[in-house]
Amino acid sequence: MKPLEASPDLSTVFAHIEENRQSFIDRLIEYLRHPSISAYGEGMGEVADYLIDWLNRLGFNARLVSTPGWPMVMAKLMQSPGKLTVLLYGHYDVQPPDPLEAWISPPFEPTIRNGRLYARGAGDNKGQHFAQLLAVESILACLGKLPCNVIVLLEGEEEVGSPHIDQFIREHKDEIPADLVIISDGPVDVSGRSRLEFGVRGVISFELRAHGANTDLHSGNWGGVAPNPLWTLVHLLGTMKNSQGHVTIDGFYDNVDNPTEQERIALANLPIDLEAVKRDLGLTDFDEPLDRPFYDRLALYPTLTINGLHGGYGGPGSKTVLPHEALAKCDIRLVESQTVDEMFTKVEMHVKRFAPDVEFVRQDGMEPSKTPLDSPFAEPIYRGIVAAQGEEPLIVPAMGGSLPNYVFTKTMGLSTFVIPYANSDEANHAPNENIEVERFVKGIRTGVAMLISLGGFKG
Numbered sequence: 462m463k464p465l466e467a468s469p470d471l472s473t474v475f476a477h478i479e480e481n482r483q484s485f486i487d488r489l490i491e492y493l494r495h496p497s498i499s500a501y502g503e504g505m506g507e508v509a510d511y512l513i514d515w516l517n518r519l520g521f522n523a524r525l526v527s528t529p530g531w532p533m534v535m536a537k538l539m540q541s542p543g544k545l546t547v548l549l550y551g552h553y554d555v556q557p558p559d560p561l562e563a564w565i566s567p568p569f570e571p572t573i574r575n576g577r578l579y580a581r582g583a584g585d586n587k588g589q590h591f592a593q594l595l596a597v598e599s600i601l602a603c604l605g606k607l608p609c610n611v612i613v614l615l616e617g618e619e620e621v622g623s624p625h626i627d628q629f630i631r632e633h634k635d636e637i638p639a640d641l642v643i644i645s646d647g648p649v650d651v652s653g654r655s656r657l658e659f660g661v662r663g664v665i666s667f668e669l670r671a672h673g674a675n676t677d678l679h680s681g682n683w684g685g686v687a688p689n690p691l692w693t694l695v696h697l698l699g700t701m702k703n704s705q706g707h708v709t710i711d712g713f714y715d716n717v718d719n720p721t722e723q724e725r726i727a728l729a730n731l732p733i734d735l736e737a738v739k740r741d742l743g744l745t746d747f748d749e750p751l752d753r754p755f756y757d758r759l760a761l762y763p764t765l766t767i768n769g770l771h772g773g774y775g776g777p778g779s780k781t782v783l784p785h786e787a788l789a790k791c792d793i794r795l796v797e798s799q800t801v802d803e804m805f806t807k808v809e810m811h812v813k814r815f816a817p818d819v820e821f822v823r824q825d826g827m828e829p830s831k832t833p834l835d836s837p838f839a840e841p842i843y844r845g846i847v848a849a850q851g852e853e854p855l856i857v858p859a860m861g862g863s864l865p866n867y868v869f870t871k872t873m874g875l876s877t878f879v880i881p882y883a884n885s886d887e888a889n890h891a892p893n894e895n896i897e898v899e900r901f902v903k904g905i906r907t908g909v910a911m912l913i914s915l916g917g918f919k920g
C-alpha cells in the first residue's frame with residue numbers, strides 16, 4: 462500500500478498538535494480526575510455532560526440517548542455532503558479502581574512518571590477517545606471543517622459488558638448513517654508496533670450440571686452402587702474433545718471459513734517469539750494440535766474451554782465422599798461464520814445424546830465479528846496510520862478475545878476497524894493503569910491522519 466502523500470493540511474494540523482501538546486496533556490489530566498465507574502455509577506452523569514458540552518461547542522449535534530442502563534453519548538457533525546461518514550466509537554466508563562492500596566499514585570489523581578500518565582481510564586478508554594476528540598478539534602481549529610462526516614458514539618456500559626448496546630443499535634441505527642466504524646481501544650502489539658485489527662471471535666458460556674443421589678454418600682457404603690455425578694461429567698466432557706485437540710461435538714467446525722490468501726499472509730507476518738511465550742507462562746509445550754500456527758489458532762478456529770469443574774471435596778487430607786452433584790463451567794470461542802444460537806444448539810444436542818440426564822444451562826453469548834481485509838476503507842486507514850506514526854501497522858485479521866463489534870458489522874453492515882493507541886502494558890483493569898504520553902499524542906495525530914485520508918476516499 463502507498464503512504465499518504467505529504468499533504469499541506471496534514472502538516473498544518475500536526476504543527477497545531479505540537480504547539481498544543483502540553484495543553485492537550487493537561488486537559489486529559491483534568492478529564493481523568495473525574496471518575497465514571499459504571500459498576501456502581503460514581504460520576505457517570507458528570508462525565509457524560511462534560512462530553513456533550515465539549516462536542517456541542519465543537520459544532521456537533523450532541524445528546525445523551527437513554528438506555529435501560531447508563532446513557533450513550535451520541536454526536537454528529539455532518540458538514541461534508543458526498544463524503545464518507547465515520548463513526549468513532551469509544552466508552553466513557555471505567556473499571557472500579559480497587560485495590561486502592563496497590564496504586565503508586567491515587568487512581569483519580571493523574572500523575573506523570575517516566576513518560577507515562579497514571580490514572581484509572583488513562584488507557585481504557587478515556588485517553589484513547591480523548592485523543593480522537595482532540596483530533597477532531599485540531600482539524601476544526603486548523604481547517605475550519607472536517608474532511609468527512611463524523612458521528613461520535615461513547616458508551617457508558619462497556620466495562621460492565623455492554624448489556625444494552627445491541628438493543629441501542631437496533632433501535633437507533635437509522636439515526637446513525639455511517640459508512641464505517643473506527644474504534645480505538647485496547648493495547649498496541651507487545652513489540653510496540655501499531656495494530657490494525659479487523660475482527661474478534663465471539664463467545665458463548667454454559668454450565669453442565671449433573672445430579673446423583675439427593676445427598677452426599679459414603680463412598681464405601683455406596684461407591685459402585687450409586688452413580689457419581691463427577692464421573693458423569695468427566696465422561697461427558699471426554700466425548701467433547703479428543704487428545705489431539707479436536708473438538709468432537711457434531712458440527713463444531715461446520716462454519717469455520719478457510720482463510721483468504723490475504724488473511725493467511727497477514728497471520729503469518731504477525732511477530733511472535735514462541736519460546737519467549739512458553740518461558741513467560743512456564744509452559745513446556747503448547748496445547749494440541751501442535752502443527753497449527755499460533756495466530757491461526759486465535760483467529761481462525763473455535764475453541765472449547767473448561768473454565769471450572771466443581772463438586773465433592775477439595776479440602777486438606779482426604780474425605781471418602783460420593784458427591785451428589787457436580788458442575789462444569791465452559792466457554793466456546795466462535796469464529797466469523799458461526800453464530801451463538803447455532804453453537805448453543807449443537808452443544809445441547811451433544812449433551813442430550815451422550816448424557817441426557819445432565820442439565821445444560823445456556824448463559825451469555827456474543828456474536829463474532831469480522832471485516833474483510835480487502836474492505837475499501839482499509840487502505841486509506843492504513844495510509845493514515847503510516848502518515849501519523851512513520852511505521853506500518855501490523856494487520857490482524859481477528860483477535861482471540863471478544864468485543865461486541867458485531868453490532869456494527871452484523872447489525873449495521875459496516876466495516877469496523879480497531880486501532881489501539883495504548884501501550885501494551887497499559888495495565889487496564891488493574892492498579893497503576895497508564896498510557897505513555899507519546900502514545901497519547903501519537904493517537905491524536907493518528908486520528909487526524911485517518912480522517913484526512915478517509916476524506917480523500919473515492920468509492
Ligand SMILES: [Zn+2]
Pocket residue numbers: 556585620889890
Ligand atoms: Zn476495559
